[in-house]
Amino acid sequence: MAEQKNNGLILVNTGNGKGKTTAALGMALRAWGQGMKVLILQFIKGGWKYGELKAAEKLGPNFEIRQMGEGFIKGPGDKFLEEHRHAAVEALAAAKTEISSGKYDLIILDEILYAINYGLVALPDTLDLMAKKPGGLHLVLTGRNAPPEIIERADLVTEMREIKHHYKKGIPAQKGIEF
Amino acid sequence: MAEQKNNGLILVNTGNGKGKTTAALGMALRAWGQGMKVLILQFIKGGWKYGELKAAEKLGPNFEIRQMGEGFIKGPGDKFLEEHRHAAVEALAAAKTEISSGKYDLIILDEILYAINYGLVALPDTLDLMAKKPGGLHLVLTGRNAPPEIIERADLVTEMREIKHHYKKGIPAQKGIEF
Numbered sequence: 407m408a409e410q411k412n413n414g415l416i417l418v419n420t421g422n423g424k425g426k427t428t429a430a431l432g433m434a435l436r437a438w439g440q441g442m443k444v445l446i447l448q449f450i451k452g453g454w455k456y457g458e459l460k461a462a463e464k465l466g467p468n469f470e471i472r473q474m475g476e477g478f479i480k481g482p483g484d485k486f487l488e489e490h491r492h493a494a495v496e497a498l499a500a501a502k503t504e505i506s507s508g509k510y511d512l513i514i515l516d517e518i519l520y521a522i523n524y525g526l527v528a529l530p531d532t533l534d535l536m537a538k539k540p541g542g543l544h545l546v547l548t549g550r551n552a553p554p555e556i557i558e559r560a561d562l563v564t565e566m567r568e569i570k571h572h573y574k575k576g577i578p579a580q581k582g583i584e585f
Numbered sequence: 586m587a588e589q590k591n592n593g594l595i596l597v598n599t600g601n602g603k604g605k606t607t608a609a610l611g612m613a614l615r616a617w618g619q620g621m622k623v624l625i626l627q628f629i630k631g632g633w634k635y636g637e638l639k640a641a642e643k644l645g646p647n648f649e650i651r652q653m654g655e656g657f658i659k660g661p662g663d664k665f666l667e668e669h670r671h672a673a674v675e676a677l678a679a680a681k682t683e684i685s686s687g688k689y690d691l692i693i694l695d696e697i698l699y700a701i702n703y704g705l706v707a708l709p710d711t712l713d714l715m716a717k718k719p720g721g722l723h724l725v726l727t728g729r730n731a732p733p734e735i736i737e738r739a740d741l742v743t744e745m746r747e748i749k750h751h752y753k754k755g756i757p758a759q760k761g762i763e764f
Contacts, residue, residue, distance in 0.1 A: 440760055564604045570739060577592060581621075
């Protein structure tokens, strides 16, 4: 692990707008540029797209993305809810292991708040994870509807609010921008 | 230039919170991962820090950052206001040239909205720049207080709102996170 001069922050990107995952990705690149070791654990598949997966491959071993979850849930009647839950439990276990491993300087738990919203991950387990974070590690949590308990324990919380979106004008997702 | 299958979007990251520049950086990495050519023109020095400058060096010629501006303005009595203005005019000229050059797939005008807020760059010149954007190019504008005329012409506008900030708890800026 790189030397630990930092106190290590807990950061939360929440809100209904674009940029939660994208800003986490930017933070990951900045940290990587500083020679820090980065792990991105994806709780929901689909939040991270080809663009960043390809980029991660090119950036080498200090920039790791692990896709742990299933896709976004289709609705309350999603037939594969158990599979989603199972994948989220595995992602949480991986998060626990890696947070205490001392191998990383920055760990991003991408869409973990989504997993909490859907009851796939328990809030107390997440708070426990945050409480046990080693001093030098920066931890980033992303997803809509950050619970107040998480906001209370975070150092930096940003809400990404959608002001205007091109999907509403009928323009489809764009390569390099959304995937 | 890479092949132009996209229509090319105009995106705006605004608001008083963190993540405007960081999300633009994430977008740049995603586009770079897709093999696209990226240019970041910095209207105000200091928005982009060592982390991303070092990262850009490692990413090679398809990921270019140009620092054009002076630092942030100290206040209305800033003695170097003329130098700020001069630097911003040069940044705008570079933006015009590169937007019409056809060389890039994604151009980020970082903190151009800050430059507009301080009267360093004229709003009509910026609107003109947006109007002349070639079809295949994605253009990203960042900075606080996006003027309504820019929001109107943009495809995707996100407001980054500060909910909580560790500076207020007395924790200083952190390596890999803020620089």
